[in-house]
Amino acid sequence: xxxxxxxxxxxxxxxxxxxxxxxxxxxxxxxxxxxxxxxxxxxxxxxxxxxxxxxxxxxxxxxxxxxxxxxxxxxxxxxxxxxxxxxxxxxxxxxxxxxxxxxxxxxxxxxxxxxxxxxxxxxxxxxxxxxxxxxxxxxxxxxxxxxxxxxxxxxxxxxxxxxxxxxxxxxxxxxxxxxxxxxxxxxxxxxxxxxxxxxxxxxxxxxxxxxxxxxxxxxxxxxxxxxxxxxxxxxxxxxxxxxxxxxxxxxxxxxxxxxxxxxxxxxxxxxxxxxxxxxxxxxxxxxxxxxxxxxxxxxxx
Amino acid sequence: xxxxxxxxxxxxxxxxxxxxxxxxxxxxxxxxxxxxxxxxxxxxxxxxxxxxxxxxxxxxxxxxxxxxxxxxxxxxxxxxxxxxxxxxxxxxxxxxxxxxxxxxxxxxxxxxxxxxxxxxxxxxxxxxxxxxxxxxxxxxxxxxxxxxxxxxxxxxxxxxxxxxxxxxxxxxxxxxxxxxxxxxxxxxxxxxxxxxxxxxxxxxxxxxxxxxxxxxxxxxxxxxxxxxxxxxxxxxxxxxxxxxxxxxxxxxxxxxxxxxxxxxxxxxxxxxxxxxxxxxxxxxxxxxxxxxxxxxxxxxxxxxxxxxxxx
Ligand SMILES: [Fe+2]
Numbered sequence: 001x002x003x004x005x006x007x008x009x010x011x012x013x014x015x016x017x018x019x020x021x022x023x024x025x026x027x028x029x030x031x032x033x034x035x036x037x038x039x040x041x042x043x044x045x046x047x048x049x050x051x052x053x054x055x056x057x058x059x060x061x062x063x064x065x066x067x068x069x070x071x072x073x074x075x076x077x078x079x080x081x082x083x084x085x086x087x088x089x090x091x092x093x094x095x096x097x098x099x100x101x102x103x104x105x106x107x108x109x110x111x112x113x114x115x116x117x118x119x120x121x122x123x124x125x126x127x128x129x130x131x132x133x134x135x136x137x138x139x140x141x142x143x144x145x146x147x148x149x150x151x152x153x154x155x156x157x158x159x160x161x162x163x164x165x166x167x168x169x170x171x172x173x174x175x176x177x178x179x180x181x182x183x184x185x186x187x188x189x190x191x192x193x194x195x196x197x198x199x200x201x202x203x204x205x206x207x208x209x210x211x212x213x214x215x216x217x218x219x220x221x222x223x224x225x226x227x228x229x230x231x232x233x234x235x236x237x238x239x240x241x242x243x244x245x246x247x248x249x250x251x252x253x254x255x256x257x258x259x260x261x262x263x264x265x266x267x268x269x270x271x272x273x274x275x276x277x278x279x280x281x282x283x284x285x286x287x288x289x290x291x292x293x294x295x296x297x298x299x300x301x
Numbered sequence: 302x303x304x305x306x307x308x309x310x311x312x313x314x315x316x317x318x319x320x321x322x323x324x325x326x327x328x329x330x331x332x333x334x335x336x337x338x339x340x341x342x343x344x345x346x347x348x349x350x351x352x353x354x355x356x357x358x359x360x361x362x363x364x365x366x367x368x369x370x371x372x373x374x375x376x377x378x379x380x381x382x383x384x385x386x387x388x389x390x391x392x393x394x395x396x397x398x399x400x401x402x403x404x405x406x407x408x409x410x411x412x413x414x415x416x417x418x419x420x421x422x423x424x425x426x427x428x429x430x431x432x433x434x435x436x437x438x439x440x441x442x443x444x445x446x447x448x449x450x451x452x453x454x455x456x457x458x459x460x461x462x463x464x465x466x467x468x469x470x471x472x473x474x475x476x477x478x479x480x481x482x483x484x485x486x487x488x489x490x491x492x493x494x495x496x497x498x499x500x501x502x503x504x505x506x507x508x509x510x511x512x513x514x515x516x517x518x519x520x521x522x523x524x525x526x527x528x529x530x531x532x533x534x535x536x537x538x539x540x541x542x543x544x545x546x547x548x549x550x551x552x553x554x555x556x557x558x559x560x561x562x563x564x565x566x567x568x569x570x571x572x573x574x575x576x577x578x579x580x581x582x583x584x585x586x587x588x589x590x591x592x593x594x595x596x597x598x599x600x601x602x603x604x605x606x607x608x609x610x611x612x
Contacts, residue, residue: 066383067488068570081422086364088420117491125389126380127424151382157539158490198364200452201414281364 001183006176006292007054009188009261010045011272013252013285014063014134016084016091018042021207024137028092034207041276041287042138044300048289049139049187052296056100057140057147058107058175059189061131062255064151067158069117070171071151072104075124084130090206095133100146103182107148110178111171117153135191145187150175152255161243161254168256169239172263179264188264190257194226195219195249195284202281215282222249223277223284230272230288235262252283265290273300308469310581311349313478313553314342314436315516315545317574318360318428321495323435324387328495331567338564338576339435345578346436352474353397354437354444355465357548359482360428362540363448366414367461370446371401372423381427390430397443400468404445407464407471412599413457415464428481436479451540455528458544460599462551478552482545484509484566484573485535493570501571508535509573513566516577519559519584525550526593535573549579555595558582 084091275287326336408415485505500506532543
């Protein structure tokens with residue numbers, strides 16, 4: 001059996017606004033559009049993924065928050081309606097998705113072997129979180145690949161951002177090992193924004209782009225610094241500065257997704273592809289992809 | 302319309318958000334005692350003529366202001382993110398939509414951003430599901446659930462409580478006020494045998510017992526004034542502040558004139574879970590002098606950088 005491999009790593013923010021703006025048939029809410037910079041960026045990245053041969057998407061989400069270890073989806077199918085608890089006016093999405101349970105269990109076992117506390121989630125009534133649904137919908141609107149969702153253990157709040165770096169990196173290494181042993185070709189997804197201060201008021205028409213801007217300039221400057229390092233192939237430095245970035249911008253990196261993904265990819269020193277940056281209700285969001293293949297890696301933006 | 306400006310609050314309940322008392326009450330004697338305490342509260346609700354159960358849940362975070370559950374009949378099967386292996390929580394709750402809408406209006410009158418949510422399949426949080434299932438299993442009494450805004454601090458939370466008070470007065474409804482929150486909220490980060498459950502640390506246990514003394518003496522306003530200390534000492538810093546005592550005091554009345562009763566105090570996977578009742582009374586242990594302003598209307602965050610700058 002050929003060795004499995006990570007064929008791409010995507011930083012894929014999940015504001016439900018982006019699905020809302022797209023008006024897919026699965027979502028009950030109706031919009032007049034909005035946030036095109038991010039949506040068009042997502043469409044371009046989705047087209048790239050169409051041209052990559054892969055077996056499964058493994059996604060790490062901060063909206064499945066677990067305090068007792070890291071949990072993995074452990075049933076072959078989930079079908080329900082995901083209603084965003086914060087933006088229920090925008091996101092009420094009927095999903096029907098498949099899970100690569102074999103890969104999920106292999107990653108769980110590898111993590112457990114490394115001393116990480118783990119749990120398989122096998123309750124059929126469980127609702128898959130909206131971070132998973134949003135990022136996967138935007139990266140693969142056809143939903144024609146199985147996924148695995150990994151929960152975000154709350155290390156940042158329970159201990160510190162530094163502990164999160166250690167833990168999420170160790171989890172990344174364990175997942176990479178399991179993927180290699182599985183013989184599968186896998187796309188990794190870290191589902192989250194960068195800076196993460198929201199406005200606490202919403203425009204009467206949420207997609208009114210005349211009202212959309214970053215929460216404050218400090219958030220923007222930090223986001224740009226991180227993106228610049230991604231472009232320069234300095235992924236190790238991105239992780240080194242992350243505790244401070246997370247604290248200064250209350251960034252959604254606190255969930256550990258990007259650390260996990262870059263850790264699994266061995267902290268790549270090649271440039272990340274940048275597909276777009278835009279604010280959503282004040283938060284900073286970048287779509288980025290780390291393509292380990294020198295032949296297909298592009299300078300996108 | 303009520304004649305007086307005092308709402309008729311029969312009693313308040315402070316109870317924990319974790320699902321063990323609902324899903325696995327017999328897994329440990331402490332869980333069973335918590336369950337018995339919930340059952341006692343349910344009985345007391347049944348024995349009174351209650352018009353509404355008003356729930357403030359710390360496990361329902363909001364961002365766009367304060368969200369108020371207003372779907373007349375909320376039906377779903379809830380599963381907890383951590384404790385999914387304990388089982389599913391099917392529910393069917395009836396909401397007091399009239400209260401919810403007026404509550405929103407009263408929030409807005411006091412300067413708060415607020416909105417009702419009325420969507421089929423809305424994910425009602427574990428804490429609210431556990432409380433309503435155990436306190437009002439037959440939906441005899443309509444309920445209202447209010448979110449906890451993740452950015453809100455003291456002023457906003459106090460004003461939110463006052464808006465609830467306004468609404469109770471305006472509609473002349475007899476209420477039971479329920480706050481769903483742990484005391485110390487640090488859980489064990491590994492899976493444990495439930496029979497070995499205990500409070501995560503001696504320090505958390507010491508603080509919990511001190512807080513329970515205050516509750517037992519009916520000193521709700523004193524607890525409200527101690528919120529920032531409680532947050533610093535025994536709360537994992539997930540949100541900006543420990544808010545439940547602020548909201549509970551602002552809703553029930555900002556004083557210490559209560560009969561307090563601690564019906565149970567037990568560990569829930571390491572966190573401090575207590576079922577407590579507070580009944581308004583004429584007895585007071587006396588108010589101390591407080592150094593934080595009372596707030597009637599929310600005027601937004603005070604931006605210190607805009608004040609006192611040289612022109
Ligand atoms: Fe998010």
